[in-house]
Amino acid sequence: MFANTPEPPYFAVIFTSRQTADIDSRKYAAVAQHMLELAQQQPGFLGVESAREDVGITVSYWSSREAIRAWGQQAEHLVAQKLGREKFYEHFILRIAEVQEARFFE
Amino acid sequence: MFANTPEPPYFAVIFTSRQTADIDSRKYAAVAQHMLELAQQQPGFLGVESAREDVGITVSYWSSREAIRAWGQQAEHLVAQKLGREKFYEHFILRIAEVQEARFFE
Numbered sequence: 264m265f266a267n268t269p270e271p272p273y274f275a276v277i278f279t280s281r282q283t284a285d286i287d288s289r290k291y292a293a294v295a296q297h298m299l300e301l302a303q304q305q306p307g308f309l310g311v312e313s314a315r316e317d318v319g320i321t322v323s324y325w326s327s328r329e330a331i332r333a334w335g336q337q338a339e340h341l342v343a344q345k346l347g348r349e350k351f352y353e354h355f356i357l358r359i360a361e362v363q364e365a366r367f368f369e
Numbered sequence: 370m371f372a373n374t375p376e377p378p379y380f381a382v383i384f385t386s387r388q389t390a391d392i393d394s395r396k397y398a399a400v401a402q403h404m405l406e407l408a409q410q411q412p413g414f415l416g417v418e419s420a421r422e423d424v425g426i427t428v429s430y431w432s433s434r435e436a437i438r439a440w441g442q443q444a445e446h447l448v449a450q451k452l453g454r455e456k457f458y459e460h461f462i463l464r465i466a467e468v469q470e471a472r473f474f475e
Contacts, residue, residue: 264424265385265462275383275466277428279371279418312385314420318370320428322383328469354475356371360381360466363434369460 266310266324271362273309274325280347280355281318291351298343305334324362331359372416372430377468379415380431386453386461387424397457404449411440430468437465 282291302308302323307330313321325331334340347355388397408414408429413436419427431437440446453461 264387265460268462268464271464275381275464277381277383277468279428281370312424312426314422314424314426316420316422318418318420320418320420320426322385322426322428348474352474354371355473356374357472357474358374358377358381358468359470360468362383362464362466364465366463367461368454368458368463 264312266312266322268309268324268362268365271365273362274328274331275360275362276323276325276331277358277360278321278323278355279318279358280321280352282351283353286351294343294346294351298340301337301339302334305337306330308334328359370418372418372428374415374430374468374471377471379468380434380437381466381468382427382429382431382437383464383466384427384429384461385424385464386427386457387459388457389459392457400449400452400457404446407443407445408440411443412436414440434465 299311302311307326309324309326311321311323313319325334335344405417408417413432415430415432417427417429419425431440441450
């Protein structure tokens with residue numbers, strides 16, 4: 264639920280999206296789950312946090328910009344990105360950011 | 370729903386939280402709404418995106434680290450932060466990040 268990230272600096276991909284009205288939710292869930300499993304196997308993957316209401320926000324954490332670039336070019340992920348643009352998402356913003364500071368409360 | 374942010378660089382506060390089981394949802398909603406209104410009046414505020422399921426993720430965008438620091442010290446916001454730690458949140462992580470790149474799709 265929370266990403267157990269190391270001390271900063273590390274990197275975040277903040278992906279904010281709105282799904283299409285006619286989305287195939289079952290297919291979307293299957294693709295999203297498979298992408299999560301693949302991401303977890305990628306070098307430099309640190310964790311992910313996700314929630315969806317009107318918009319979905321998924322923040323994935325990575326050790327470097329290079330690790331993010333490599334994940335963006337992963338073959339199955341490229342297919343999923345195409346599906347995303349063509350079928351799943353009406354609108355999205357993807358932001359790449361360097362996490363410089365983190366505070367935990369429990 | 371989407372933050373209409375300018376060209377990078379700018380800054381993001383990624384706030385991931387889990388609410389307490391016995392949260393007063395009405396009070397929480399009122400405080401959250403008031404904080405949003407105050408944040409929008411702060412110098413350097415660029416926008417906010419938010420969703421909650423098992424965890425809540427709120428990403429607010431700011432023009433500078435200084436703008437984030439000033440908002441963190443705003444008097445009413447300090448009171449809300451105390452309420453957050455004492456009443457609203459069981460667990461949270463607050464990360465401050467520099468957005469270096471952004472891509473839009475519509």
